[in-house]
Amino acid sequence: MAPRTQxxxxxxxxxxxxxxxxxTRTLACVRAGKTGAPQALCGALLGRxxxxxxxxxxxxxxxxxxxxxxxxxxxxxxxxxxxxxxxxPDDDFIGWYVxxxxxxxxxPMGRLHESVLARYPAALLMVFDAxxxxxxxxxxxxxxxxxxxxxxxxxxxLQWYRGGAEPVADEHxxxxxxxxxxxxxxxxxx
Numbered sequence: 001m002a003p004r005t006q007x008x009x010x011x012x013x014x015x016x017x018x019x020x021x022x023x024t025r026t027l028a029c030v031r032a033g034k035t036g037a038p039q040a041l042c043g044a045l046l047g048r049x050x051x052x053x054x055x056x057x058x059x060x061x062x063x064x065x066x067x068x069x070x071x072x073x074x075x076x077x078x079x080x081x082x083x084x085x086x087x088x089p090d091d092d093f094i095g096w097y098v099x100x101x102x103x104x105x106x107x108p109m110g111r112l113h114e115s116v117l118a119r120y121p122a123a124l125l126m127v128f129d130a131x132x133x134x135x136x137x138x139x140x141x142x143x144x145x146x147x148x149x150x151x152x153x154x155x156x157x158l159q160w161y162r163g164g165a166e167p168v169a170d171e172h173x174x175x176x177x178x179x180x181x182x183x184x185x186x187x188x189x190x
Contacts, residue, residue, distance in 0.1 A: 007052040009124065009144045015045065015097075016142075018059045019128050024098050027130075030170060038114065040070045041099040044077065045126060046091045054094050054124055054144075060084065062096065070112050074119070095124030101131045103143035113145070 022043060029035045046058040067168040081093060096116055098109055105113075105127065116123045129141030 007054065007146055009126075010047075010055040010128070011142070012047075012051070012055075012057045013055045015059045016128075019043065019097055019099065019126075022061055023128070023130050039064060039173045040108070041098050042072075042112070044081070044093055045095040045097060045124065046088065048082075048091060049094050051124060054125070056094060056124075057091055058084065058088060059097065070108055071114060072112070079097045093120060093123070095120075095126060097126040097128055099128045099130050101129065103127045103141065105143075105145055 023041060026035075026041055030037050042064070043059050043061045045056040046060070047054065047056040049055075055112060060080050063073040065071040084091070094174050096113075098112070100106070100109070105125070109125070109127065113123075113125045116125070125145040127143045127145070129143075131141070
């Protein structure tokens with residue numbers, strides 16, 4: 001059996017702050033009765049990829065097509081990406097995020113991820129757990145999935161920028177979903 005390539009995902013704090021703010025703002029609007037609950041809360045991750053190393057520096061909210069099952073508005077996406085590429089020419093779309101109540105990949109997430117992979121075959125999926133995980137240990141409530149939905153950068157080879165020029169690593173590695181909890185959960189909520 002050939003050894004698997006171990007991917008590294010580096011996430012800048014600005015990305016986590018943007019995702020957290022997106023979640024908080026949306027929940028506040030829903031609770032205040034200003035908007036209905038969104039079908040999915042998701043956004044794009046911008047950064048750089050070199051071989052099996054992904055670095056996410058920026059993010060922006062994705063607009064979904066209204067009245068359709070979770071489907072990205074690709075026209076809106078292209079406009080936003082073009083705007084950000086003017087300011088950050090070295091950064092590209094490397095994946096997307098979705099906010100959930102766990103870090104498990106659900107069937108609706110999987111379908112949306114497949115639509116992203118059709119356009120961007122190397123895209124990562126970052127699942128942000130708004131329920132903040134198990135609450136027992138300190139860990140960022142994030143799971144990263146590689147281009148194939150079955151490949152999870154578990155709480156894995158993730159690195160978090162903590163100031164300075166170099167990221168600080170939490171040693172973790174990519175694990176195949178076989179034998180792990182990364183499988184799609186049929187019918188599960190976002």
